[in-house]
Amino acid sequence: MAEAPDSLVMSVLARSLVAGTPLLLGTLGEIFTQRSGVMNLGIEGMMAVGAVSGFAVAFETHQPWLGVLAAMGSGALLALVHAVVCICLRATQVVSGLALTSLGLGLSMLLGKGYIGQPLPVRFEAWPLPGLASVPIVGPLLCQRDPLFYLAVASGLMLWAVLFHTRWGLALRTVGENPVAAETLGLDVIGVRVVATVFGGAMAGLAGAYLSLAYSPSWIEGMTAGRGWIVVALTIFSLWNPWRAFLGAFLFGGIDVAQFTLQSYGISPQLLKMLPYLATLGALWFTSSARHRASPPAALGQPYERGTR
Amino acid sequence: MQREYKWFLPGLVGILVVLGGWLSAAQGREGPPAEGKPVKAGLIYVGPIGDYGWTNAHEQARQALVKKFPWLTTTYVESVPEADAGRVIDRLITEENCDVVFATSFGYMNDTVAAAQRYPDKIFAHCSGYKQAKNLATYFAELYQAYYLNGLMAGALTKSHKVGYVGAHPIPEVVRHINAYALGVREVNPQARVHVKWLYSWYDPAKCREAAEALVAEGCDALAFTEDSPAVIQVGEEHTAKGRPVYTFSHYSPMGRFGPNSAVSGQLVDWTGLYEMLVTSIREGRFEGKDHWWLMKEGAAAIGAEPGQPINPKFVEVLKKIEHTDPVLGKTNIHDLVMKRIEQMTDATVSFDPFTGPIKDNTGQERIKAGERATHDQLWTIDWYVDNVVGSVPK
Numbered sequence: 001m002a003e004a005p006d007s008l009v010m011s012v013l014a015r016s017l018v019a020g021t022p023l024l025l026g027t028l029g030e031i032f033t034q035r036s037g038v039m040n041l042g043i044e045g046m047m048a049v050g051a052v053s054g055f056a057v058a059f060e061t062h063q064p065w066l067g068v069l070a071a072m073g074s075g076a077l078l079a080l081v082h083a084v085v086c087i088c089l090r091a092t093q094v095v096s097g098l099a100l101t102s103l104g105l106g107l108s109m110l111l112g113k114g115y116i117g118q119p120l121p122v123r124f125e126a127w128p129l130p131g132l133a134s135v136p137i138v139g140p141l142l143c144q145r146d147p148l149f150y151l152a153v154a155s156g157l158m159l160w161a162v163l164f165h166t167r168w169g170l171a172l173r174t175v176g177e178n179p180v181a182a183e184t185l186g187l188d189v190i191g192v193r194v195v196a197t198v199f200g201g202a203m204a205g206l207a208g209a210y211l212s213l214a215y216s217p218s219w220i221e222g223m224t225a226g227r228g229w230i231v232v233a234l235t236i237f238s239l240w241n242p243w244r245a246f247l248g249a250f251l252f253g254g255i256d257v258a259q260f261t262l263q264s265y266g267i268s269p270q271l272l273k274m275l276p277y278l279a280t281l282g283a284l285w286f287t288s289s290a291r292h293r294a295s296p297p298a299a300l301g302q303p304y305e306r307g308t309r
Numbered sequence: 310m311q312r313e314y315k316w317f318l319p320g321l322v323g324i325l326v327v328l329g330g331w332l333s334a335a336q337g338r339e340g341p342p343a344e345g346k347p348v349k350a351g352l353i354y355v356g357p358i359g360d361y362g363w364t365n366a367h368e369q370a371r372q373a374l375v376k377k378f379p380w381l382t383t384t385y386v387e388s389v390p391e392a393d394a395g396r397v398i399d400r401l402i403t404e405e406n407c408d409v410v411f412a413t414s415f416g417y418m419n420d421t422v423a424a425a426q427r428y429p430d431k432i433f434a435h436c437s438g439y440k441q442a443k444n445l446a447t448y449f450a451e452l453y454q455a456y457y458l459n460g461l462m463a464g465a466l467t468k469s470h471k472v473g474y475v476g477a478h479p480i481p482e483v484v485r486h487i488n489a490y491a492l493g494v495r496e497v498n499p500q501a502r503v504h505v506k507w508l509y510s511w512y513d514p515a516k517c518r519e520a521a522e523a524l525v526a527e528g529c530d531a532l533a534f535t536e537d538s539p540a541v542i543q544v545g546e547e548h549t550a551k552g553r554p555v556y557t558f559s560h561y562s563p564m565g566r567f568g569p570n571s572a573v574s575g576q577l578v579d580w581t582g583l584y585e586m587l588v589t590s591i592r593e594g595r596f597e598g599k600d601h602w603w604l605m606k607e608g609a610a611a612i613g614a615e616p617g618q619p620i621n622p623k624f625v626e627v628l629k630k631i632e633h634t635d636p637v638l639g640k641t642n643i644h645d646l647v648m649k650r651i652e653q654m655t656d657a658t659v660s661f662d663p664f665t666g667p668i669k670d671n672t673g674q675e676r677i678k679a680g681e682r683a684t685h686d687q688l689w690t691i692d693w694y695v696d697n698v699v700g701s702v703p704k
Contacts, residue, residue, distance in 0.1 A: 261526070
């Protein structure tokens with residue numbers, strides 16, 4: 001090997017962080033949505049629309065940050081549809097989420113027709129963090145990344161703090177655990193749920209923007225490639241805790257990366273191809289065996305009608 | 310994944326079909342009086358027309374022909390799972406009244422053969438298959454010559470003597486392309502080895518990117534691939550921008566724009582001529598149910614990362630400076646060697662073919678005898694690697 005083995009390890013670690021970032025962004029959003037008691041299975045659709053609108057706006061304006069805003073906006077808009085249907089009209093959340101996936105994927109194809117095969121004139125470049133970037137190992141791994149990676153890490157930390165250490169977080173969790181009690185306490189259950197759902201959509205849109213603006217700067221139909229579903233699994237795996245979302249997202253990113261590195265060691269590629277799915281099963285098994293430590297928000301998936309019990 | 314499109318696509322396709330029919334009907338009225346009979350063609354696509362690869366290339370040909378021939382009307386259905394082909398063919402024949410159905414995926418073969426028996430007065434053409442009938446032709450635009458030419462350039466440019474290949478599925482078509490690429494590499498750089506990563510997917514930009522990154526991390530500095538997105542080119546461009554040149558070769562569609570400093574060349578397909586020949590033969594009533602296997606000579610394949618540029622102008626001088634001594638041509642350089650080989654592979658007799666023996670596989674077994682050329686059948690079923698490819702074809 002021309003390269004020292006440690007640089008191969010470094011490359012795998014670094015690529016795992018990159019591949020895990022969109023998963024992290026999506027998972028953080030879905031954790032918030034589900035904590036409020038709303039299940040949104042439409043991540044895949046919101047991600048796809050985020051990816052295409054982020055790409056389109058960045059392509060037309062040459063401003064990647066405007067693309068990010070557009071992606072978050074369009075993800076939020078789709079999530080608002082889900083919120084109106086499920087929270088205000090009290091329709092079945094699973095069905096609405098699945099419809100949102102189909103709608104989002106179809107919409108992304110329609111919107112993206114003109115952008116296929118167009119290279120992005122601007123993209124997110126790496127921003128080395130001053131001072132930290134030259135620290136061995138940690139520097140190249142964590143501090144020489146693109147700004148959306150920092151944004152993902154920062155929002156993970158922030159959301160953890162908000163969820164467990166602020167009154168807003170307490171209100172959100174109460175709404176998801178016991179909406180009747182929340183209403184008795186004077187909380188606006190419907191309002192909290194709508195905000196949490198729309199926020200989750202914005203995060204899914206941001207995850208899509210990461211794909212089309214930083215990870216693989218281009219628009220191609222179906223580029224989300226099932227990540228929205230992995231996000232749903234990771235939300236369960238994380239036990240609705242942003243801390244564990246980091247672990248899950250980068251672990252799954254790592255599995256995506258490692259399957260190609262391991263091919264050169266004579267391990268059957270068919271077997272390696274199964275790794276992410278085996279890992280999903282493993283994660284679900286792990287979660288169900290850890291049930292006694294954390295369980296899903298008690299009111300998850302149940303529509304709430306004001307004044308009934 | 311496909312399942313999610315299930316309800317949306319039929320609606321979208323329905324609207325497109327109606328719109329398309331209306332537009333082409335409007336166009337047809339303005340056309341000159343027909344000499345032969347008008348032809349209505351239905352195409353079945355396995356992917357979305359926006360895949361920037363296989364399906365997109367067929368769609369480009371369809372659009373070009375609809376513009377060219379006022380007597381031709383077309384309709385298409387995209388993202389058709391291989392199990393649904395029979396149902397879609399029925400619809401195209403009975404509801405859309407198509408005269409000919411083009412089934413553009415290998416997996417449609419058995420349904421297409423069955424449909425050809427069911428509708429003996431309709432015409433069928435199946436892309437990449439091997440079963441023909443009186444009213445069923447097979448057709449394919451083959452790229453192995455272009456892969457060989459890319460291999461010449463990759464072998465000449467690599468500094469690490471490790472070149473990489475990201476393969477979609479380990480089927481004969483892809484194995485043939487890897488071997489052609491490896492034969493090119495070996496001709497100019499016998500010490501270089503070809504390293505392969507398999508995706509088990511025709512289309513997955515993120516996975517493809519990770520496979521390319523893994524090859525680069527292992528030391529490969531020239532990459533070719535079979536996958537319908539520019540992910541490998543982008544990886545090459547990113548490493549090149551960071552000061553570590555990684556040379557890439559674009560696949561199927563023009564992808565040079567994604568890697569102006571990395572994409573040296575590539576293979577470009579053009580299905581237009583093949584489709585033109587087929588629809589014209591139907592219009593003139595001289596369709597035959599035989600196999601059409603088109604290569605560079607017929608204009609179905611070319612090299613380049615962008616149309617009209619066989620080699621990225623940035624690399625022309627670089628390749629001219631790399632000297633090479635050929636046993637037949639004598640002292641030459643890589644640029645001229647590539648050009649000479651194109652000339653030989655497009656002349657009337659196809660005076661050069663990369664799969665000319667002696668060729669051994671990487672276990673030492675002789676596969677093609679000295680002086681012999683691989684037959685169409687050998688190339689069609691190839692399941693072994695030539696001697697400078699590392700590893701074995703997954704079974």
